[in-house]
Amino acid sequence: MAAAALVELVGITRHFAGVHALKGVDLAVGAGEVVALVGHNGAGKSVLVQILSGVFAPTGGEIRVAGRPVTFASPADARRYGIETIYQTLALADNLDAPANFFLGRELRRAFGFLDKKRMSSEAARALSDLNPNFIDIERPVRQMSGGQRQAIAIARAIHFDVKLLVMDEPTAALGPHETAQVGELIARLRSQGIGILLISHDVRDVMRLADRIVVLKNGEVVGEVRPADSSEDEVVDLIIRGRRLPSGSAA
Amino acid sequence: MSTRPGTRSIADFVSPIWIVLVVAIVAAALISDRFLSPNNVLAVLQQGVITGIVALGMTVVLIGGQFDLSTGAIVMMAAVMALLIGPSHPAGVAAAIVLPVLAGATVGTVNGLAVYKAGANSIVATIGMQFFLVGAVLAAVSGQHVRADDIAASFSALAGARPLGIPLPVVIFAALVAALSVVMGKTVFGRHVYAIGGDVEASRRAGIAVVRTGTATFALSGALAAFSGVLIASLVGHVDPTAIGRYEFPALTAVVLGGTSLTGGVGRPADTAAAILVIAVITNVMTILDYQYPVQLLVQGIVLAGAVAYYSWRRAEFAR
Ligand SMILES: Nc1ncnc2c1ncn2[C@@H]1O[C@H](COP(=O)(O)OP(=O)(O)OP(=O)(O)O)[C@@H](O)[C@H]1O
Numbered sequence: 001m002a003a004a005a006l007v008e009l010v011g012i013t014r015h016f017a018g019v020h021a022l023k024g025v026d027l028a029v030g031a032g033e034v035v036a037l038v039g040h041n042g043a044g045k046s047v048l049v050q051i052l053s054g055v056f057a058p059t060g061g062e063i064r065v066a067g068r069p070v071t072f073a074s075p076a077d078a079r080r081y082g083i084e085t086i087y088q089t090l091a092l093a094d095n096l097d098a099p100a101n102f103f104l105g106r107e108l109r110r111a112f113g114f115l116d117k118k119r120m121s122s123e124a125a126r127a128l129s130d131l132n133p134n135f136i137d138i139e140r141p142v143r144q145m146s147g148g149q150r151q152a153i154a155i156a157r158a159i160h161f162d163v164k165l166l167v168m169d170e171p172t173a174a175l176g177p178h179e180t181a182q183v184g185e186l187i188a189r190l191r192s193q194g195i196g197i198l199l200i201s202h203d204v205r206d207v208m209r210l211a212d213r214i215v216v217l218k219n220g221e222v223v224g225e226v227r228p229a230d231s232s233e234d235e236v237v238d239l240i241i242r243g244r245r246l247p248s249g250s251a252a
Numbered sequence: 253m254s255t256r257p258g259t260r261s262i263a264d265f266v267s268p269i270w271i272v273l274v275v276a277i278v279a280a281a282l283i284s285d286r287f288l289s290p291n292n293v294l295a296v297l298q299q300g301v302i303t304g305i306v307a308l309g310m311t312v313v314l315i316g317g318q319f320d321l322s323t324g325a326i327v328m329m330a331a332v333m334a335l336l337i338g339p340s341h342p343a344g345v346a347a348a349i350v351l352p353v354l355a356g357a358t359v360g361t362v363n364g365l366a367v368y369k370a371g372a373n374s375i376v377a378t379i380g381m382q383f384f385l386v387g388a389v390l391a392a393v394s395g396q397h398v399r400a401d402d403i404a405a406s407f408s409a410l411a412g413a414r415p416l417g418i419p420l421p422v423v424i425f426a427a428l429v430a431a432l433s434v435v436m437g438k439t440v441f442g443r444h445v446y447a448i449g450g451d452v453e454a455s456r457r458a459g460i461a462v463v464r465t466g467t468a469t470f471a472l473s474g475a476l477a478a479f480s481g482v483l484i485a486s487l488v489g490h491v492d493p494t495a496i497g498r499y500e501f502p503a504l505t506a507v508v509l510g511g512t513s514l515t516g517g518v519g520r521p522a523d524t525a526a527a528i529l530v531i532a533v534i535t536n537v538m539t540i541l542d543y544q545y546p547v548q549l550l551v552q553g554i555v556l557a558g559a560v561a562y563y564s565w566r567r568a569e570f571a572r
């Protein structure tokens with residue numbers, strides 16, 4: 001990294017009673033950079049995401065925003081620094097409808113703390129139809145919606161507000177091919193606007209296409225980092241599985 | 253715009269408890285021609301008010317996903333406090349109303365912090381609070397009857413006045429139902445309470461001040477329960493601290509009958525009020541028909557079981 005990265009993790013560790021989920025991870029994302037984080041199930045990707053978004057405090061290490069050390073006491077803190085997260089679990093309130101979830105914690109209000117329901121409905125409807133024109137009947141509990149529709153709500157609300165770093169934990173896991181392609185376009189567009197993106201995905205082919213850098217996590221440690229241009233799908237898969245590169249010369 | 257009424261049923265607009273209420277009223281009127289007499293209607297309304305105010309607070313707490321079982325003890329504490337303060341002159345009357353309500357809000361705040369900040373289970377925490385309060389009050393009054401010798405007319409008027417012929421507590425209850433319906437349905441605070449009850453972790457991740465909002469629901473419940481206690485003090489002018497205070501379960505019954513989900517996130521104050529009226533109508537008719545108390549309890553139990561079965565069935569229909 002040349003100039004100070006947008007957000008930087010230095011030597012991050014995290015233990016849960018007996019489990020060492022992260023064992024000293026360094027990771028930086030610059031403005032307008034798409035960094036992919038890949039790794040096997042249980043490698044520690046989601047824990048890393050949740051440290052970045054203020055859900056968990058790290059056991060050790062440092063988070064820096066624009067070069068300055070910060071601590072996040074809550075997810076609201078991370079949001080204040082422009083870090084928006086699409087969680088693997090989506091973090092939706094199932095009993096509320098799409099506009100309510102879209103504006104959750106950032107409700108549009110009129111005087112005296114009254115909700116501006118009309119404006120929230122129309123703005124949410126517009127943002128959601130940008131992502132998925134077939135998304136109708138948004139005013140019912142999201143519990144009744146499909147996995148893809150729920151994911152669309154989580155994506156739409158993460159980019160609607162003032163985002164500097166977008167953290168996406170498997171954002172396309174429930175999406176169909178068309179919607180997945182649209183998220184790809186979305187990532188390219190945000191990147192061109194100077195927004196940093198940390199993309200967690202199991203789809204190595206997608207990641208090769210979208211990312212500027214690919215960081216491989218295995219058992220809570222970074223075991224490799226490649227640029228798609230200088231690498232191959234096989235190499236990345238090998239890093240994920242074995243934690244090391246193919247012996248030189250044997251690449252297909 | 254992109255909404256389609258398609259899959260909605262009448263139950264999405266009018267809670268079934270209102271239909272039950274209409275049916276109950278029609279049936280009661282058919283069963284007894286005394287039911288619709290003005291005096292009896294007022295009696296029905298008044299019967300549910302004390303429990304109803306307690307139930308409104310518990311509804312808000314339960315929409316947030318928690319139980320407040322300390323409310324009965326708060327009713328008792330507030331009634332005793334009001335009489336001990338001695339509402340015998342105008343300044344004392346104000347203090348006898350305001351101080352117990354503040355005490356109730358304080359107790360609720362402690363409950364709320366125990367649950368939302370310290371992470372205590374709300375059933376356990378509020379039952380603990382109940383024991384603490386009952387013990388403290390009984391110790392303070394040595395288990396004796398509390399009566400104020402000289403109660404100012406203005407304090408008795410709190411429960412006894414009848415503006416336009418309607419008992420003041422009924423008017424106050426209606427105003428509380430309206431106010432809470434607005435707060436829960438139209439304000440950011442209400443929206444956050446529903447969100448917390450729906451998914452507390454998602455709410456935290458969305459940046460909602462979960463501790464502050466959740467604690468406020470308990471403070472509100474404490475204040476409302478205390479106000480009920482003040483009404484009792486005003487109504488009867490004396491309190492047997494060993495005999496009052498069993499309000500939390502009748503109130504919870506109304507909350508559940510009104511359709512508030514036991515797991516939080518769903519419910520409406522007005523529906524709790526409707527449930528209070530349903531119980532009052534049924535009890536009233538059985539009293540008119542001279543049914544004994546055990547039969548009344550039995551019927552209430554059947555109504556509650558039916559309601560719970562209905563709500564479980566309805567939610568299962570929409571479960572993913
Ligand atoms: N809240 C928690 N409490 C205890 N252990 C946890 C917690 N969250 C994660 N872990 C543990 O940390 C490790 C890493 O989990 P994590 O969810 O980060 O994996 P992941 O790389 O996101 O996997 P996947 O690809 O399946 O999403 C696992 O061993 C997991 O059991």
Ligand SMILES: [Mg+2]
Pocket residue numbers: 045046047088169
């Ligand atoms: Mg994960």
